Amino acid sequence: MESTSSDHRGCGGVDLISHLGDDVLVHVLGYLPTTADVACACLVSRLWRRLWPRVSSLLLASFEKNQERADRFVAFVNHVLAARAAHPDTARVEQIVISLFL
Known part of the structure; x- marks a missing residue:
């Protein structure tokens, strides 16, 4: 019996995660520890890219360790908040934590 790392016999070779609804995927993404992790996860699929604002x-x-990188982080935070404000499906923010340690 041959087996490969991409063996999908249990699900007939079907990509089951793509059939989950957006609400389920957003719920799962909400368990990731940071917003950066959510953004990285959303790069996995073109369909997921629209989910992170939700x-x-x-x-x-x-x-x-230096002011230049701290300034880039502040710019990133501003970009994330602006992108969420501009997105029509943006969820209401229930919790926000912004920390910058120098």
């Missing part, structure tokens, strides 16, 4: 909890944290 996650209701934002954790933006950075440990920076």
